[in-house]
Amino acid sequence: MSSESPAPPCTDPIDDQIRELIECGRDFHRRGWSLGTSSNYSVVIDPEPLTLLMTGSGFDKGRLQPDQFVIVNENAESLDEAFPKPSAEALLHTALAKHGAGAVLHTHSVAATVLSEHFLKDGALRIEGYEMLKGLSGITTHESEAVIAIYPNTQDIAALATVIESRLQNPASPLRHGFLMAGHGLYTWGDSIAAARRQIEVLEFLFEVVTQKRLLTGSF
Amino acid sequence: MSSESPAPPCTDPIDDQIRELIECGRDFHRRGWSLGTSSNYSVVIDPEPLTLLMTGSGFDKGRLQPDQFVIVNENAESLDEAFPKPSAEALLHTALAKHGAGAVLHTHSVAATVLSEHFLKDGALRIEGYEMLKGLSGITTHESEAVIAIYPNTQDIAALATVIESRLQNPASPLRHGFLMAGHGLYTWGDSIAAARRQIEVLEFLFEVVTQKRLLTGSF
Amino acid sequence: MSSESPAPPCTDPIDDQIRELIECGRDFHRRGWSLGTSSNYSVVIDPEPLTLLMTGSGFDKGRLQPDQFVIVNENAESLDEAFPKPSAEALLHTALAKHGAGAVLHTHSVAATVLSEHFLKDGALRIEGYEMLKGLSGITTHESEAVIAIYPNTQDIAALATVIESRLQNPASPLRHGFLMAGHGLYTWGDSIAAARRQIEVLEFLFEVVTQKRLLTGSF
Amino acid sequence: MSSESPAPPCTDPIDDQIRELIECGRDFHRRGWSLGTSSNYSVVIDPEPLTLLMTGSGFDKGRLQPDQFVIVNENAESLDEAFPKPSAEALLHTALAKHGAGAVLHTHSVAATVLSEHFLKDGALRIEGYEMLKGLSGITTHESEAVIAIYPNTQDIAALATVIESRLQNPASPLRHGFLMAGHGLYTWGDSIAAARRQIEVLEFLFEVVTQKRLLTGSF
Numbered sequence: 001m002s003s004e005s006p007a008p009p010c011t012d013p014i015d016d017q018i019r020e021l022i023e024c025g026r027d028f029h030r031r032g033w034s035l036g037t038s039s040n041y042s043v044v045i046d047p048e049p050l051t052l053l054m055t056g057s058g059f060d061k062g063r064l065q066p067d068q069f070v071i072v073n074e075n076a077e078s079l080d081e082a083f084p085k086p087s088a089e090a091l092l093h094t095a096l097a098k099h100g101a102g103a104v105l106h107t108h109s110v111a112a113t114v115l116s117e118h119f120l121k122d123g124a125l126r127i128e129g130y131e132m133l134k135g136l137s138g139i140t141t142h143e144s145e146a147v148i149a150i151y152p153n154t155q156d157i158a159a160l161a162t163v164i165e166s167r168l169q170n171p172a173s174p175l176r177h178g179f180l181m182a183g184h185g186l187y188t189w190g191d192s193i194a195a196a197r198r199q200i201e202v203l204e205f206l207f208e209v210v211t212q213k214r215l216l217t218g219s220f
Numbered sequence: 221m222s223s224e225s226p227a228p229p230c231t232d233p234i235d236d237q238i239r240e241l242i243e244c245g246r247d248f249h250r251r252g253w254s255l256g257t258s259s260n261y262s263v264v265i266d267p268e269p270l271t272l273l274m275t276g277s278g279f280d281k282g283r284l285q286p287d288q289f290v291i292v293n294e295n296a297e298s299l300d301e302a303f304p305k306p307s308a309e310a311l312l313h314t315a316l317a318k319h320g321a322g323a324v325l326h327t328h329s330v331a332a333t334v335l336s337e338h339f340l341k342d343g344a345l346r347i348e349g350y351e352m353l354k355g356l357s358g359i360t361t362h363e364s365e366a367v368i369a370i371y372p373n374t375q376d377i378a379a380l381a382t383v384i385e386s387r388l389q390n391p392a393s394p395l396r397h398g399f400l401m402a403g404h405g406l407y408t409w410g411d412s413i414a415a416a417r418r419q420i421e422v423l424e425f426l427f428e429v430v431t432q433k434r435l436l437t438g439s440f
Numbered sequence: 441m442s443s444e445s446p447a448p449p450c451t452d453p454i455d456d457q458i459r460e461l462i463e464c465g466r467d468f469h470r471r472g473w474s475l476g477t478s479s480n481y482s483v484v485i486d487p488e489p490l491t492l493l494m495t496g497s498g499f500d501k502g503r504l505q506p507d508q509f510v511i512v513n514e515n516a517e518s519l520d521e522a523f524p525k526p527s528a529e530a531l532l533h534t535a536l537a538k539h540g541a542g543a544v545l546h547t548h549s550v551a552a553t554v555l556s557e558h559f560l561k562d563g564a565l566r567i568e569g570y571e572m573l574k575g576l577s578g579i580t581t582h583e584s585e586a587v588i589a590i591y592p593n594t595q596d597i598a599a600l601a602t603v604i605e606s607r608l609q610n611p612a613s614p615l616r617h618g619f620l621m622a623g624h625g626l627y628t629w630g631d632s633i634a635a636a637r638r639q640i641e642v643l644e645f646l647f648e649v650v651t652q653k654r655l656l657t658g659s660f
Numbered sequence: 661m662s663s664e665s666p667a668p669p670c671t672d673p674i675d676d677q678i679r680e681l682i683e684c685g686r687d688f689h690r691r692g693w694s695l696g697t698s699s700n701y702s703v704v705i706d707p708e709p710l711t712l713l714m715t716g717s718g719f720d721k722g723r724l725q726p727d728q729f730v731i732v733n734e735n736a737e738s739l740d741e742a743f744p745k746p747s748a749e750a751l752l753h754t755a756l757a758k759h760g761a762g763a764v765l766h767t768h769s770v771a772a773t774v775l776s777e778h779f780l781k782d783g784a785l786r787i788e789g790y791e792m793l794k795g796l797s798g799i800t801t802h803e804s805e806a807v808i809a810i811y812p813n814t815q816d817i818a819a820l821a822t823v824i825e826s827r828l829q830n831p832a833s834p835l836r837h838g839f840l841m842a843g844h845g846l847y848t849w850g851d852s853i854a855a856a857r858r859q860i861e862v863l864e865f866l867f868e869v870v871t872q873k874r875l876l877t878g879s880f
Binding site for chain 4 (some may be wrong): 569570571572575581582634636638639641642644645648649652653655656657
Binding site for chain 2 (some may be wrong): 032035036037038060108110111113114115117118153155181183184185211214215
């Protein structure tokens with residue numbers, strides 16, 4: 001954070017988390033998952049009252065600077081007017097954080113964009129039988145199926161956040177691993193930035209596998 | 221600029237812009253958008269009289285050096301004979317700068333080459349419905365269509381520059397976001413180098429999406 | 441290794457090998473062959489009694505740290521409780537090391553995942569006629585065929601290790617170059633880390649060739 | 661070169677050329693054009709008597725060291741027994757150097773491997789109409805056709821070198837820009853390492869374009 005920002009509760013861990021999110025941005029940009037000013041990333045810095053550090057709106061993710069982050073409360077409101085504007089999608093981050101996510105990463109890859117558009121009619125992308133599934137939190141065998149929910153893309157983020165929250169609280173139809181917004185990209189989360197980053201890598205890998213299998217064999 | 225070059229109006233900002241264009245070249249070369257000596261980049265360093273800093277002709281874009289840039293006037297004429305030769309396409313840069321571009325980036329990607337050849341018959345590549353469209357200047361919802369004009373490739377750059385200028389002045393058929401030269405590549409622009417770079421990244425991403433969608437689903 | 445670890449027989453060579461495996465992880469992660477916490481790597485540090493240095497379970501391969509390695513005996517048991525847990529697949533590494541491998545590398549690429557699933561019904565992926573085959577240990581002409589065995593993916597690594605060992609001892613049907621686990625990835629090996637790394641690069645290249653040929657020509 | 665090597669005519673330029681070839685190897689390895697120990701590179705360090713600096717046989721091109729180069733005469737014989745062994749393909753480098761090449765680069769990309777195998781029956785890969793063709797030495801308009809000869813792959817490099825030499829001397833059917841060995845890779849050359857590197861980048865780009873066009877449109 002810039003020196004003008006209000007002192008956060010404990011400076012050093014936040015600096016570490018800013019560094020880790022900057023490094024995520026650099027790697028995801030290099031891979032083509034966060035081009036332009038797309039994507040946003042966040043991490044919970046205080047669970048009570050819920051406080052998140054997240055990327056501000058409109059910055060290049062490949063070259064994030066410490067003063068391009070903002071600290072928000074559980075309503076995704078900035079804690080200081082000196083901060084940059086939070087992303088329009090900040091409410092999705094706080095919705096996930098309220099239900100246990102320690103860090104949330106949102107990326108825009110080519111594969112996620114195309115697959116989410118194509119499978120929107122089914123409401124989810126289903127992936128099964130691959131070893132890499134074991135990299136997803138809570139999966140311990142490749143004989144599993146990951147069901148990645150797909151929502152229509154929307155400009156009404158508040159409404160989508162409500163849908164996500166109610167789904168997160170529904171034990172009969174839980175939202176696991178991540179979700180896609182059609183023609184838009186992937187949201188995933190974990191206990192920490194490192195855990196969420198692993199989920200991104202695993203899911204993007206699986207999207208590439210689904211794509212490649214279709215190209216080689218003609219079927220999804 | 222080399223120490224032998226005539227002193228530019230204010231040295232430090234130009235050094236910064238050279239650094240930023242060198243960094244563009246390094247990244248675009250790494251991504252395969254500026255291989256060989258293809259591509260050229262420019263930035264307006266004085267609006268009145270119009271003066272541009274641009275890459276000289278025939279240099280490797282992945283390893284640009286400060287003395288491989290040239291300063292030109294509104295007619296794309298070099299301001300000093302010690303400068304390297306301007307690119308043959310310099311007139312396209314000045315045409316865009318006369319109509320408000322602060323920086324112009326031209327790249328040659330595989331996807332832009334193939335799509336521009338294929339869609340030349342339609343005069344434009346139309347892309348709609350993707351969230352990434354919001355990364356283009358002036359687009360605020362994914363429920364938009366970007367119309368990227370495609371011109372036949374030509375060796376007569378002066379003639380094409382005239383066409384581009386008249387299109388830029390035509391409110392009924394404005395030229396927005398960028399244009400393609402068939403089998404050649406993409407021109408785009410922005411208020412600053414950073415803004416133009418974002419446009420390149422967004423458009424190249426969308427070209428990949430169009431390509432991948434076609435491969436997966438059989439339709440564009 | 442961390443300073444708390446038991447002193448290995450001779451420190452410096454192990455430090456070199458840790459550095460080399462860290463560098464493998466960084467490169468394979470960058471290429472997308474070791475995303476998430478997938479993959480594991482090992483090297484023999486003592487042939488008698490057989491002792492291997494290998495990556496611990498669950499670490500990011502793109503950012504391996506010296507204290508994320510473990511030293512195991514021929515039964516894949518950790519030599520010190522201060523070490524991290526060995527990978528579940530450690531028994532495959534020791535099986536290969538017992539039969540002469542000096543280093544074993546296991547990666548998860550998109551191409552290996554998709555091809556191994558597709559060709560599992562044939563029991564092997566057969567590749568012939570390419571110059572790159574000469575990069576495989578023991579092949580001296582492109583007029584050769586590499587037969588890469590494919591096994592069904594399994595959670596019972598001990599059983600698979602037994603199958604691998606019996607195959608390694610069977611002169612009538614030797615296991616050469618590497619093997620695939622369906623929907624999972626590639627195991628290969630060499631006299632040294634550098635030799636095994638070359639095998640990975642050659643085999644992954646050939647998997648890309650097989651994939652691309654199929655896409656271009658419709659046949660494998 | 662290692663300090664034990666015989667002093668070359670003038671040390672500093674050779675050091676520069678070693679550095680430049682090491683940098684080529686690093687970039688081509690990163691792009692997947694020189695995986696395993698594939699590829700070899702050379703530069704003329706004396707035209708009279710013809711003397712070339714080239715990569716020794718069997719080294720990783722992504723991590724070349726100064727002592728992995730060899731200096732050879734016009735018969736591709738090493739000038740000092742302390743040098744590593746020249747590549748088996750050294751005679752192709754000297755054949756090209758005898759007819760004017762200042763530097764020769766040979767790479768193994770996936771696209772070159774697959775296209776050269778597919779088009780061997782036609783004896784050449786023909787590419788026309790793309791702006792990038794202007795990056796090839798001697799081409800000044802995109803309304804050109806590059807004819808890249810394809811030879812069957814062979815272990816008899818001496819015989820192929822003779823064919824190449826006679827073709828280089830035949831004004832009725834000159835060998836321009838480069839040639840392919842089927843299922844193997846690309847040879848190209850230029851006045852300098854930088855010029856040959858540009859040719860590699862241009863040709864590899866065009867191979868990607870040909871591949872992508874086929875995938876998108878169904879025709880080459």
